[in-house]
Amino acid sequence: MSFFTRALVRSPSRNFSAGLTTVDLGAPDYATAIEQHVEYCDALRSCGLTLVDLQVLDEYPDSTFVEDTAILTNRCAVITRPGAETRRGEVSSIETDLLNWFDEVARIQLPGTVDGGDVCEVENHFLIGISDRTNESGALQLAHILRAHDYTAELLDIRNVKGILHLKSGISYLGEDRMVIINALASLEPIREYELIRVAPGEEYAANCVRVNDSVLIAAGFPILADALNRLGHKTTALRMSEFQKMDGGLSCLSLRF
Numbered sequence: 001m002s003f004f005t006r007a008l009v010r011s012p013s014r015n016f017s018a019g020l021t022t023v024d025l026g027a028p029d030y031a032t033a034i035e036q037h038v039e040y041c042d043a044l045r046s047c048g049l050t051l052v053d054l055q056v057l058d059e060y061p062d063s064t065f066v067e068d069t070a071i072l073t074n075r076c077a078v079i080t081r082p083g084a085e086t087r088r089g090e091v092s093s094i095e096t097d098l099l100n101w102f103d104e105v106a107r108i109q110l111p112g113t114v115d116g117g118d119v120c121e122v123e124n125h126f127l128i129g130i131s132d133r134t135n136e137s138g139a140l141q142l143a144h145i146l147r148a149h150d151y152t153a154e155l156l157d158i159r160n161v162k163g164i165l166h167l168k169s170g171i172s173y174l175g176e177d178r179m180v181i182i183n184a185l186a187s188l189e190p191i192r193e194y195e196l197i198r199v200a201p202g203e204e205y206a207a208n209c210v211r212v213n214d215s216v217l218i219a220a221g222f223p224i225l226a227d228a229l230n231r232l233g234h235k236t237t238a239l240r241m242s243e244f245q246k247m248d249g250g251l252s253c254l255s256l257r258f
Contacts, residue, residue, distance in 0.1 A: 001175035001176075002121070004047075004048075004213060005049060006049060007052070007256065008054055008094075008255060009052070009053060009054065009254060010054040010055070010057065013056055013059075015058060016061050016064065017061070018061040019061035020062055020247070021246065025246040026246060028246045028247055036240045036242070040254055040255075043217055043237050044255060047212040048213055049257065054066065054094070054097060062084070062086070062087050064249070065254065066094065066253075066256050067117055067254070068082055068087065068116045068117050068253065069087075069091050070095075073121070073258075076145065076146070076149045077098050078105070078145055078146075079105055079106070080113075080115060081110070082114075083113040083114075108138050108141050112140075112141045113134055113135045114128075115134050115166055117167070117253060118134040118158075118167045119167070120168055126146050126154075127154060127190065128142055128143060128153055128154070128155050128156065129156050129167025130158065132159065163182075163204060164185075164204075168208055168250070169208055170204065172207060172208060172209045172252070174197075174209075174211045174234065178195045178197065178232075179195070179196055179197065180199060180225065180229075181196050181197065182199055182204050183198055183201075197225070197229070197232070200225070203224055205219060205222070205241075205245055206225045208250030209225075210251045210252050210257075214235060215234075216229055216235065218236050219238070219240075219241040219251060220238040220241065226238060
């Protein structure tokens with residue numbers, strides 16, 4: 001499991017509520033979203049990370065979800081091409097920032113699309129979801145780039161899985177061959193070899209949790225999963241995520257950790 005030292009984060013823009021969403025949970029409250037983002041950043045710092053606060057992009061209401069714009073590994077960085085056209089302007093900003101830490105940055109090219117939320121790193125192996133946001137061309141390009149840096153990769157078609165926007169909406173890798181997962185993904189062939197912690201019905205949103213060094217960040221309000229992780233010996237930190245959930249965002253979406 002990678003040990004992280006830094007994270008890139010971007011505060012929600014004032015027009016955050018104008019972003020894209022597939023759920024009907026009401027409009028997010030901007031002030032509460034800012035509070036929750038500050039709490040999230042504090043939790044990352046408590047895990048030992050140094051945070052880089054990126055410039056707020058008021059013209060892009062979804063830009064707080066920085067994970068979708070890049071894939072960062074110990075060996076390479078890849079700028080994505082988001083599946084939502086309204087988000088593609090975000091990538092030029094993130095590329096400029098990444099050149100401070102990476103000698104070169106690869107890019108997903110037309111006709112490919114990739115959202116970082118569809119990319120799950122499992123040690124030196126990557127699961128790449130083909131979804132409504134990540135197409136086959138983009139997934140194949142990303143797999144090629146990763147293999148060129150001595151990683152392995154495989155594609156998972158999740159377009160028929162209901163209730164999730166991205167692959168990582170329903171799966172998280174915790175290290176030691178252990179995954180948190182929703183039932184709808186648990187039967188996929190590449191997943192069966194891992195120890196699976198299935199989230200209970202009604203707690204599907206909690207499947208998007210984040211292992212950060214020795215801690216696991218989880219969404220607050222999902223006690224069954226929290227109890228399961230604690231019983232397995234994980235040190236968990238529960239964070240309020242209500243306003244980001246309204247906009248299809250999860251814990252992993254809010255930072256790029258490396």
